[in-house]
Amino acid sequence: xxxxxxxxxxxxxxxxxxxxxxxxxxxxxxxxxxxxxxxxxxxxxxxxxxxxxxxxxxxxxxxxxxxxxxxxxxxxxxxxxxxxxxxxxxxxxxxxxxxxxxxxxxxxxxxxxxxxxxxxxxxxxxxxxxxxxxxxxxxxxxxxxxxxxxxxxxxxxxxxxxxxxxxxxxxxxxxxxxxxxxxxxxxxxxxxxxxxxxxxxxxxxxxxxxxxxxxxxxxxxxxxxxxxxxxxxxxxxxxxxxxxxxxxxxxxxxxxxxxxxxxxxxxxxxxxxxxxxxxxxxxxxxxxxxxxxxxxxxxxxxxxxxxxxxxxxxxxxxxxxxxxxxxxxxxxxxxxxxxxxxxxxxxxxxxxxxxxxxxxxxxxxxxxxxxxxxxxxxxxxxxxxxxxxxxxxxxxxxxxxxxxxxxxxxxxxxxxxxxxxxxxxxxxxxxxxxxxxxxxxxxxxxxxxxxxxxxxxxxxxxxxxxxxxxxxxxxxxxxxxxxxxxxxxxxxxxxxxxxxxxxxxxxxxxxxxxxxxxxxxxxxxxxxxxxxxxxxxxxxxxxxxxxxxxxxxxxxxxxxxxxxxxxxxxxxxxxxxxxxxxxxxxxxxxxxxxxxxxxxxxxxxxxxxxxxxxxxxxxxxxxxxxxxxxxxxxxxxxxxxxxxxxxxxxxxxxxxxxxxxxxxxxxxxxxxxxxxxxxxxxxxxxxxxxxxxxxxxxxxxxxxxxxxxxxxxxxxxx
Amino acid sequence: xxxxxxxxxxxxxxxxxxxxxxxxxxxxxxxxxxxxxxxxxxxxxxxxxxxxxxxxxxxxxxxxxxxxxxxxxxxxxxxxxxxxxxxxxxxxxxxxxxxxxxxxxxxxxxxxxxxxxxxxxxxxxxxxxxxxxxxxxxxxxxxxxxxxxxxxxxxxxxxxxxxxxxxxxxxxxxxxxxxxxxxxxxxxxxxxxxxxxxxxxxxxxxxxxxxx
Numbered sequence: 039x040x041x042x043x044x045x046x047x048x049x050x051x052x053x054x055x056x057x058x059x060x061x062x063x064x065x066x067x068x069x070x071x072x073x074x075x076x077x078x079x080x081x082x083x084x085x086x087x088x089x090x091x092x093x094x095x096x097x098x099x100x101x102x103x104x105x106x107x108x109x110x111x112x113x114x115x116x117x118x119x120x121x122x123x124x125x126x127x128x129x130x131x132x133x134x135x136x137x138x139x140x141x142x143x144x145x146x147x148x149x150x151x152x153x154x155x156x157x158x159x160x161x162x163x164x165x166x167x168x169x170x171x172x173x174x175x176x177x178x179x180x181x182x183x184x185x186x187x188x189x190x191x192x193x194x195x196x197x198x199x200x201x202x203x204x205x206x207x208x209x210x211x212x213x214x215x216x217x218x219x220x221x222x223x224x225x226x227x228x229x230x231x232x233x234x235x236x237x238x239x240x241x242x243x244x245x246x247x248x249x250x251x252x253x254x255x256x257x258x259x260x261x262x263x264x265x266x267x268x269x270x271x272x273x274x275x276x277x278x279x280x281x282x283x284x285x286x287x288x289x290x291x292x293x294x295x296x297x298x299x300x301x302x303x304x305x306x307x308x309x310x311x312x313x314x315x316x317x318x319x320x321x322x323x324x325x326x327x328x329x330x331x332x333x334x335x336x337x338x339x340x341x342x343x344x345x346x347x348x349x350x351x352x353x354x355x356x357x358x359x360x361x362x363x364x365x366x367x368x369x370x371x372x373x374x375x376x377x378x379x380x381x382x383x384x385x386x387x388x389x390x391x392x393x394x395x396x397x398x399x400x401x402x403x404x405x406x407x408x409x410x411x412x413x414x415x416x417x418x419x420x421x422x423x424x425x426x427x428x429x430x431x432x433x434x435x436x437x438x439x440x441x442x443x444x445x446x447x448x449x450x451x452x453x454x455x456x457x458x459x460x461x462x463x464x465x466x467x468x469x470x471x472x473x474x475x476x477x478x479x480x481x482x483x484x485x486x487x488x489x490x491x492x493x494x495x496x497x498x499x500x501x502x503x504x505x506x507x508x509x510x511x512x513x514x515x516x517x518x519x520x521x522x523x524x525x526x527x528x529x530x531x532x533x534x535x536x537x538x539x540x541x542x543x544x545x546x547x548x549x550x551x552x553x554x555x556x557x558x559x560x561x562x563x564x565x566x567x568x569x570x571x572x573x574x575x576x577x578x579x580x581x582x583x584x585x586x587x588x589x590x591x592x593x594x595x596x597x598x599x600x601x602x603x604x605x606x607x608x609x610x611x612x613x614x615x616x617x618x619x620x621x622x623x624x625x626x627x628x629x630x631x632x633x634x635x636x637x638x639x640x641x642x643x644x645x646x647x648x649x650x651x652x653x654x655x656x657x658x659x660x661x662x663x664x665x666x667x668x669x670x671x672x673x674x675x676x677x678x679x680x681x682x683x684x685x686x687x688x689x690x691x692x693x694x695x696x697x698x699x700x701x702x703x704x705x706x707x708x709x710x711x712x713x714x715x716x717x718x719x720x721x722x723x724x725x726x727x728x729x730x731x732x733x734x735x736x737x738x739x740x741x742x743x744x745x746x747x748x749x750x751x752x753x754x755x756x
Numbered sequence: 757x758x759x760x761x762x763x764x765x766x767x768x769x770x771x772x773x774x775x776x777x778x779x780x781x782x783x784x785x786x787x788x789x790x791x792x793x794x795x796x797x798x799x800x801x802x803x804x805x806x807x808x809x810x811x812x813x814x815x816x817x818x819x820x821x822x823x824x825x826x827x828x829x830x831x832x833x834x835x836x837x838x839x840x841x842x843x844x845x846x847x848x849x850x851x852x853x854x855x856x857x858x859x860x861x862x863x864x865x866x867x868x869x870x871x872x873x874x875x876x877x878x879x880x881x882x883x884x885x886x887x888x889x890x891x892x893x894x895x896x897x898x899x900x901x902x903x904x905x906x907x908x909x910x911x912x913x914x915x916x917x918x919x920x921x922x923x924x925x926x927x928x929x930x931x932x933x934x935x936x937x938x939x940x941x942x943x944x945x946x947x948x949x950x951x952x953x954x955x956x957x958x959x960x961x962x963x964x965x966x967x968x
Binding site: 561562563565566567569570572573574576577601604608616617618621622626629630633636637640642643644645646647679680 | 765766768769771772773775776779811812817839840841842843844845848860861863864865907908909930931932933935936939940943
């Protein structure tokens with residue numbers, strides 16, 4: 039409704055606007071036009087006046103041009119004779135004179151009348167309408183002339199039926215008072231008329247004092263009356279025979295003010311009336327068609343302003359059209375929108391009701407104003423039973439308290455509440471748990487007018503959650519149990535592993551210790567004893583050499599035996615643990631071992647070492663044993679011709695590298711014993727906090743790298 | 757009479773050695789010690805002309821004893837006596853200040869000779885030990901980086917090659933294969949940036965590995 043009014047207003051405003059635009063444009067145009075027109079009219083009037091005057095002058099002079107020739111003609115002696123004595127001879131002479139004048143003046147006819155008005159000689163005497171013998175005494179020009187006054191006269195010829203201008207002049211004999219006759223020159227009006235401007239927008243009339251039009255460039259008006267003529271006058275005119283037989287109808291022209299006239303057709307004219315010289319009472323009437331004047335004014339104006347006005351009009355029209363169109367479009371869109379809005383509202387209402395969710399709205403007093411079908415379905419009520427009732431009526435007591443004390447006041451303040459846990463009481467008394475969320479719908483004053491609330495039945499969910507919680511608790515108890523057990527087992531296992539490692543470490547340590555002890559025992563004790571024995575036997579030999587060569591021989595072989603035994607004992611001891619390692623350290627031990635290795639295996643064994651600081655016994659043992667094991671492997675499996683043992687000190691890290699050029703191996707194809715050997719080496723490396731890295735590939739040789747801190751990472755092992 | 761101090765932790769060995777020494781008329785064992793500490797005490801007490809010391813003894817080993825004795829009696833010649841036949845010991849012993857070196861095995865034949873020699877102011881070394889010592893000394897003189905980069909075995913091979921020994925001879929003397937000797941040789945040439953044995957010889961002479 040409101041919108042419609044707005045639409046109307048919009049349209050009206052548009053209309054008025056466009057109208058105002060048009061009006062102002064046209065007013066401006068009009069003012070411009072009228073001012074132009076006014077000045078044009080003034081100009082036209084001025085021109086017309088000038089023109090009229092010019093025409094009048096022309097006409098006057100034209101209609102007077104034969105006055106003097108008529109006097110000359112009248113003065114000719116031949117006419118005297120003819121008038122006194124009209125015989126053939128004198129007539130011939132008179133006629134010749136008339137012919138001569140007629141030709142030279144280029145007039146219609148020249149003729150001579152006697153004192154009674156009879157034409158006795160004429161230049162047209164041989165024409166069918168000859169004047170000769172005709173009496174024109176009724177003509178005023180004759181009457182005036184015979185009384186001694188020359189006259190001019192305009193009339194339709196009675197005989198010739200041609201309009202003409204008559205110039206009469208009395209023929210006087212010297213000394214005589216009364217004229218003897220009259221000469222007349224009649225000139226054609228045709229020439230005069232031809233001299234007039236062509237009939238178009240200006241009409242030139244020559245009218246007699248009664249208003250009869252005698253000369254005109256507008257033929258239709260000839261012999262009509264300019265003004266209404268009375269019957270009396272008509273009969274007078276008719277009697278004068280001046281203008282034929284009449285009926286000299288009125289052309290219907292009426293004066294309008296001083297300067298204007300209107301004809302029967304409604305054409306307006308600018309009118310000028312001027313007296314014709316030498317023709318008393320006659321007037322030259324000049325009519326200028328106003329339409330033409332307007333045309334003259336508006337023509338160029340239209341030509342100039344036309345396109346501008348047109349363009350302006352088109353522009354304005356287009357703008358108006360566009361605006362209107364736009365407005366219309368907007369209106370159409372608004373209507374569509376309104377329709378859509380209505381439909382949407384309808385749809386939403388339908389959605390509201392049909393949504394499978396518990397929706398409701400309450401007003402500010404907490405009364406239900408709408409509920410969804412689902413709400414009713416769940417709660418077991420009919421719509422009429424609940425609308426208008428307080429929402430809290432359907433709440434459990436706790437919920438009611440919650441709502442009234444906390445939720446409602448808060449909601450009507452903030453306009454929102456979320457996931458409020460309520461309990462609804464169904465019609466059948468059953469209680470359901472819901473989560474209620476709502477937003478406030480605000481009125482124009484931004485006050486909350488009603489709520490839009492959705493309640494989710496979470497009874498099942500709550501139950502499930504409860505069950506889940508219990509299950510989870512159970513599960514977590516179980517898992518904790520399990521974790522505990524796993525932890526226990528892990529602890530046990532790791533302690534076993536630790537024990538194993540320690541055992542393995544201590545086993546190695548003990549082994550080394552034992553070996554060392556045995557080696558020392560063998561070397562020092564047995565070796566020393568054997569050495570002492572040898573000394574004695576050598577002494578013995580030298581004693582017996584002289585006295586008992588046989589015994590000496592025996593002692594000698596005994597000596598050899600002792601030597602061999604010493605050698606064996608030494609070898610045994612060294613294999614168990616080289617004394618060099620304990621007494622001189624790793625570098626010497628490896629130097630000795632590599633030379634020994636070369637000697638034993640025939641494999642070129644290069645030993646290189648940088649400047650080594652003190653190395654703890656444990657680390658030295660580990661490195662030595664790893665080198666030993668590696669070289670043993672090289673000798674046994676590698677089929678190498680060359681092996682390099684490199685000992686380096688890299689930032690307090692001992693780095694031992696053993697590289698051979700043998701056949702190499704693929705780690706997972708290694709025989710069990712060799713694998714065990716590798717495991718042992720790794721174990722040794724780990725025990726001193728080192729890392730063992732074995733790189734190999736078929737045909738690529740083997741590279742064993744040991745990296746271990748100089749001071750031995752772990753305490754007390756080996 | 758040459759007064760000899762015997763230090764060995766084995767009494768039977770000591771007894772054997774005493775017999776060996778006392779076989780000759782010009783020397784006598786004036787003191788015996790069963791460990792390093794006692795050896796030094798005895799030295800202070802008896803002022804021997806020559807000390808024969810076992811390299812491995814409890815309570816201060818032989819090398820320690822040598823350096824201690826050296827500090828008190830720089831002119832006391834010491835002979836190291838050892839069960840160990842590894843050449844590494846020789847070098848250490850000589851470095852520590854011993855004038856002679858003997859394995860116990862060779863004692864019956866060489867001890868008396870050795871005592872006399874060191875008493876006379878000479879070193880008593882086996883050929884091998886002498887060589888090692890020479891090389892060590894050569895290397896120890898004034899930080900020659902090129903020589904430092906060589907291992908003992910390489911030095912040995914260098915010396916032999918410089919002396920004009922053939923590969924076979926070298927292999928035999930060190931109980932290694934000819935091929936190994938060749939490997940050492942090519943390694944030496946590469947490390948020292950030399951081209952042939954003649955240049956090797958010149959290098960050895962310049963660096964006093966051999967006498968010109």
